[in-house]
Every structure is written in structure tokens, then in C-alpha cells.
Amino acid sequence: MKDIGSCKRHLLTKTLAVICIICSSLFMSGHIAAAAEKGAIKQVVIDTDMGWDDILSILYLMKNPNINIIGITVTGCGETNLRWGTIIAKTLMELGGKTQVPVAVGTSTPLKFDHVFPQAFKSDMNDIMGLLGSLNPDKTMNIDTRPAWKFLADSIDQSEDKITILSLGGFTNLARMLELYPATHIDNIENVYAMAGAVYVDGNVAMFNNARSEWDQGPLYSTNYTAEWNVFADPVAAKNIFDSEIPITLIPLDACDYVILDPGYIEKITATDNLAILARHIFEKKTGSSNEGIPVPIFDPLAAVIMADGMKNYQIHYEYLDVNIMDRMKNNQCGKTSVVEAGTRKIGIVQGVSQVQFATNFAAVINKKVRNE
Numbered sequence: 228m229k230d231i232g233s234c235k236r237h238l239l240t241k242t243l244a245v246i247c248i249i250c251s252s253l254f255m256s257g258h259i260a261a262a263a264e265k266g267a268i269k270q271v272v273i274d275t276d277m278g279w280d281d282i283l284s285i286l287y288l289m290k291n292p293n294i295n296i297i298g299i300t301v302t303g304c305g306e307t308n309l310r311w312g313t314i315i316a317k318t319l320m321e322l323g324g325k326t327q328v329p330v331a332v333g334t335s336t337p338l339k340f341d342h343v344f345p346q347a348f349k350s351d352m353n354d355i356m357g358l359l360g361s362l363n364p365d366k367t368m369n370i371d372t373r374p375a376w377k378f379l380a381d382s383i384d385q386s387e388d389k390i391t392i393l394s395l396g397g398f399t400n401l402a403r404m405l406e407l408y409p410a411t412h413i414d415n416i417e418n419v420y421a422m423a424g425a426v427y428v429d430g431n432v433a434m435f436n437n438a439r440s441e442w443d444q445g446p447l448y449s450t451n452y453t454a455e456w457n458v459f460a461d462p463v464a465a466k467n468i469f470d471s472e473i474p475i476t477l478i479p480l481d482a483c484d485y486v487i488l489d490p491g492y493i494e495k496i497t498a499t500d501n502l503a504i505l506a507r508h509i510f511e512k513k514t515g516s517s518n519e520g521i522p523v524p525i526f527d528p529l530a531a532v533i534m535a536d537g538m539k540n541y542q543i544h545y546e547y548l549d550v551n552i553m554d555r556m557k558n559n560q561c562g563k564t565s566v567v568e569a570g571t572r573k574i575g576i577v578q579g580v581s582q583v584q585f586a587t588n589f590a591a592v593i594n595k596k597v598r599n600e
């Protein structure tokens with residue numbers, strides 16, 4: 228029979244051991260929490276053609292506490308002319324007090340072909356549908372001296388944390404990086420989230436071309452019912468990226484078609500800072516005087532919200548994809564993205580998304596206070 232002193236000592240030892248375990252697990256969970264916190268903030272380069280939906284995406288990301296924008300790279304192969312796209316990118320950073328974020332300039336020349344948005348449309352986008360002149364930021368910044376592809380390569384190579392790339396305007400800048408800087412440490416890319424492609428649904432080239440007579444550019448465009456614009460703008464660049472080892476998550480038209488641009492978004496924006504007001508005005512313009520006369524998906528902001536983990540529930544599956552790179556004047560399918568049997572690396576394809584979840588998260592973030600001001 229044990230004496231009472233021995234029992235007490237035993238109890239004390241056991242209690243101390245339990246306290247130690249609790250302390251150490253608290254300490255560990257503190258470490259894990261800190262690591263999770265650090266890991267939760269994504270280091271993002273936004274590669275963009277600076278259309279109306281790119282701007283909405285950037286405004287959302289500038290206000291998103293989970294995102295650190297480490298640079299903007301601009302392409303002139305999409306919705307705006309390169310010079311104006313660059314001015315808009317710079318103006319947005321100035322407007323949000325983020326003049327430390329570099330803006331680097333890409334190119335207006337695709338790897339192959341000359342598939343362009345009609346200049347009448349680009350001219351409307353070049354001054355943000357008439358809104359650019361009203362933006363008067365009180366701080367100014369310089370443009371980065373490196374071309375977009377060098378900036379991308381440097382950012383990927385030099386970052387301690389993995390880099391996330393949000394691709395909103397075709398793959399020209401990224402493809403040039405692969406071509407000119409093949410030694411770039413692409414294993415330091417967490418993922419490329421790209422609004423691009425139409426995998427199981429129709430594309431949007433013919434639909435857009437045929438929506439207005441001043442946008443009609445002939446049969447290369449008017450017969451192309453399969454390609455999505457960001458791939459059509461530089462099909463070879465898209466093919467090269469799909470054929471690479473880079474991890475990719477596509478937000479194609481298959482997903483975007485669920486989230487149609489709607490005037491209902493306007494009343495959800497209640498914040499009154501410069502960035503929220505601009506977002507509100509863009510929704511007003513794009514559903515008003517600059518509407519396309521056809522149902523228009525939200526496009527890029529959906530990719531931004533998914534990249535920023537703003538939507539938890541959506542369908543994604545993984546396939547090898549190829550891109551058609553042959554132009555023809557009848558039944559043109561250049562830029563079509565197709566599932567194929569084999570390839571270098573499977574690509575994540577987002578399909579089913581919730582319009583309600585998108586709208587809720589987008590409004591919640593855009594109504595937050597501006598950070599870093």
C-alpha cells in the first residue's frame with residue numbers, strides 16, 4: 228500500500244506532465260497559427276490587359292487582407308492598348324496609395340497571329356469608359372524599367388515565399404518569360420490562376436464580334452464559336468504555357484458563364500472611398516452606356532475571388548489541355564481549348580460556381596477599408 232506522500236508526489240508529477248503537454252501544444256499551435264497566418268497571405272503578380280473586369284479584380288485585391296500584390300505586368304494584346312493599360316494600372320496603384328507596387332510593361336505583339344479586339348472597343352476601355360479623366364491621384368509613381376517577362380522571372384526567382392500569378396489577359400508575357408528566361412525557377416510558382424479558355428462550352432469570339440456592327444472584323448472572328456478571347460488573343464502563348472510544367476488553375480467560360488454581370492452588384496457597394504466608388508462607377512457604365520447588348524459574364528473578378536480563396540465551394544477537375552493554333556476563314560477554331568489524352572501536366576479546370584457566393588464575397592471585400600494608407 229502506497230503512503231499518502233507518494234500518491235501526492237505521483238499526482239503532482241502527472242499534473243506537471245499534463246501542464247507541460249498543454250503548454251507545449253499551445254506553443255506549437257501558436258507556431259502553426261503564425262505559420263498559417265504567414266502562409267495565408269498570398270504573394271501575387273497580376274498579369275493583365277486592363278479591361279473593365281481587370282480593374283474590378285485589382286480594386287478587389289487591393290482591399291483584400293489575404294493578398295499582397297507584389298507587381299502588375301501589363302499586356303497590350305487584349306482589351307486596352309499597351310500605353311493606356313499601363314497608365315490605368317499605375318493610376319489604380321496611385322489611387323489606392325500603393326505606389327510601392329511596381330508596374331511593368333509587356334508587349335502588344337503576340338507570339339503568333341494578329342487577333343485583336345476592335346479598336347472602337349479598345350478606345351472605350353483605354354479611358355475606362357470615360358472614367359479615367361475623373362481619377363486624380365495625389366501621389367505619382369514611375370514605371371518599372373524591366374519588361375514584364377523579366378519582372379516576372381525576377382519576382383519568381385527572388386521571392387522567399389512562393390509566387391501566385393493571376394493571369395487576366397492572355398499568356399503572352401508569361402510565354403515570353405519561358406522563352407527568354409527558361410531557367411526561371413517555376414517550382415517557386417504556387418499556381419497560375421488564369422481567366423482563360425472555354426473547355427466544354429462555346430467560346431465568346433464570334434458572339435462578341437457579332438454583337439455590334441462596329442466590332443465586326445470578318446470571318447476569322449465571326450465564325451469562331453469555340454475560342455475564348457484571352458486564348459484567341461495569343462493561342463501559341465496559351466499552348467506553350469499549357470505544355471509547360473507550370474501549375475495552372477483555369478477559370479474558363481465554363482465557370483464564368485454562371486456569374487453574369489448584373490446591375491444588382493451596384494447597390495451592394497456601400498463603401499465611399501475612391502476605390503469602392505470607382506468599382507461602383509464601372510458596374511454602372513458596363514451595365515449602362517457601355518453595355519455589350521448581350522449577356523456578359525463577370526470574367527476576371529471570378530478568377531480573382533477564386534485565387535484569393537474567397538469562394539470555398541466550386542467544382543474543379545484536372546485534365547490535359549491543348550490549344551488549336553490554326554487560323555482559317557471558315558468555321559475558325561483557332562484558340563479552341565480541348566481536353567486531350569496526354570500532356571506534360573494536368574490543368575485544374577473550374578466549372579460550377581455560385582453567383583451568390585461570388586457577389587457576397589466581392590461586396591464584402593470591396594466594402595472594406597483601404598489598406599496601407
Ligand SMILES: [Ca+2]
Nearest residue numbers: 278281395396
Ligand atoms: Ca482581362
